[in-house]
Amino acid sequence: MRSTYRALAYLIAAGVALQAASVALGFFTIIHEVEDGGVITAGYDYDSNLGIILHRIGGLGIIPLSAIALLVVSFFTKVPGAVRRAAAVFGLVLLQIALVFVAFMTTSGGALHGLNALAVFGAAIWPGRRHADRERCRCGSDWSSRSPRPSRSTASRPAGPADGSRV
Numbered sequence: 096m097r098s099t100y101r102a103l104a105y106l107i108a109a110g111v112a113l114q115a116a117s118v119a120l121g122f123f124t125i126i127h128e129v130e131d132g133g134v135i136t137a138g139y140d141y142d143s144n145l146g147i148i149l150h151r152i153g154g155l156g157i158i159p160l161s162a163i164a165l166l167v168v169s170f171f172t173k174v175p176g177a178v179r180r181a182a183a184v185f186g187l188v189l190l191q192i193a194l195v196f197v198a199f200m201t202t203s204g205g206a207l208h209g210l211n212a213l214a215v216f217g218a219a220i221w222p223g224r225r226h227a228d229r230e231r232c233r234c235g236s237d238w239s240s241r242s243p244r245p246s247r248s249t250a251s252r253p254a255g256p257a258d259g260s261r262v
Contacts, residue, residue: 100172100181100222103165107184107219110158111212114150121146155192158215162188165222180222187215 121144125135141147162185169181191211197204 096168096172097174100165100168100174100177103161103168104181104184104219104221104223107158107161107165107188108216108223110153110161111216111219114153114158114212117146117149117153119146121150154195159188159192169222177222180218184215184218184222187211187218191215 124144124146125139129135162181166178166181166185169177191208194204194208194211198208
């Protein structure tokens with residue numbers, strides 16, 4: 096389950112990167128059409144724009160389903176904090192979908208949609224990285240029970256008065 100959890104987290108992050116590429120493809124396709132003399136009106140056929148189609152499929156299908164799967168798998172993964180991190184990803188994906196509808200009402204919603212995409216990407220990388228760090232440790236202990244790195248010992252410090260004052 097741990098490898099499935101990690102793979103789903105990275106799949107979501109890769110999906111966000113592909114979303115950025117597809118929306119750029121769609122935007123530059125529109126620019127190319129305008130430069131070739133086309134006119135973009137309210138009746139523009141977005142279904143003929145490959146970038147827009149891919150962005151719609153990824154954003155309303157693949158990424159949300161992957162976020163649901165990550166949340167479900169997190170309950171069976173024996174990684175501390177897995178459910179919390181998966182819930183964060185899921186919540187940000189839901190916010191991303193809500194921001195699509197806001198973007199159609201106001202242009203600032205589009206900017207928030209783009210910024211939230213960065214948050215989804217970071218939140219999706221987070222579970223995968225935390226899991227990879229735990230595997231590298233191979234200590235078998237719970238991350239939350241690990242003690243912090245010990246500080247410099249007092250034996251290496253020069254001797255001085257017991258009250259800490261300077262001589």
